[in-house]
Amino acid sequence: MSSQPRTRPRPGSRRSAGSRSEAAPPTLSCPTRQTLDRLADRWTVVLIGQLESGPRRFGQLRDAAAGISEKMLTQTLRSLERDGFVTRRSDAAKVPQDAAKVPQVWYLLTPLGHSVLEPLAAVRSWAHQNIEGIERSRLTFDDQQR
Template sequence: MPAWNAYASACPTRMVLDRVADKWAVLVLGLLTDGPVRFNQLRRAIDGLSQKMLSQTLKSLERDGLVSRRAVATVPVTVEYSITPLGRTLAATVDALRVWAETHIEEVLTSQERYDAGRRDAVSV
């Protein structure tokens, strides 16, 4: 088995890092940890997420083996998404990013304001 190195440009682990760095993937995985969720439930739960972007995110997560899709024979067809065992191993880690962001957003916003004010002062001199 090869020793993967995410710092190497050709390493396929970068694809995984790209996926889990995506805000929509983080939010979708977080919602799926409580059990299967229908497409429209996900869309309503994640404000600002378009139908197209949700579809693309779910397809990517499914392709990576992190989410499974199940179509139920109803009229119209009902589609549910669930987190896979592999996805569950990742969900707690990426949900920690969401929790960190919610916990520290005030500090980040304050730092941004301070930085931007310093840049404006430097430009006006």
Template sequence: MRWDVYNERCPTRMVLDRIADKWTVLIIGSLEKGTRRFGDLRREVGGISQKMLTQTLRGLERDGLVTRVIYATVPPKVEYSLTDLGRTLVSVFEGIRHWSESNIEEVLKAREFYDSRGDA
């Protein structure tokens, strides 16, 4: 079978939904530096709620991008790491983060110009 992300019925759309999410980009970037605990991720990824971090991590684990290890301690210790598959996204996301930081001034100017036209 030939996969085609432009076909509305293709399951690659689900993968695109996952990897096009800003929280996914930021979490993968954080985990690129090494294994992290939940609280560390929440502190590092500014603005993410506990609920959204939990949902995103579960989705990333389900898709085979992140692995979760639970240690039988009191309280339980949980750590998250990138899988080999998850590591394949690091350079892609690094490029997106770099582009965002390098071009934000132009984007903000374009938005300001667009908004000032009054025909939006």
């Protein structure tokens, strides 16, 4: 018999190597939950999709993400940059100091950002395959609520 005291598993850790259903649900402060929240964000998916084909400027992203405010675009890009999905590049070094020209800023996916493209493509594919059933369910639900 071991002389070490028994300890409880940490919240969010698996109790055994068995079933995944034994894992505790992630708390609000759990890094995995925070990452899932970031990836599930409406604008994150749109912006990562826009950056898939290459670097984009702020205005290009704003125009492509119809309905996003400049404030929300800035917040989302900063969050994506903080989490390592996006990097921000400026050509400020190329602009002479006495020039009135504003430095151009570009946003592009990092290797981590590229790594999430495949899972997001799978979710988009699933949505396309199931949209008719989802719309039927919505109509049925809405009709029952009247």
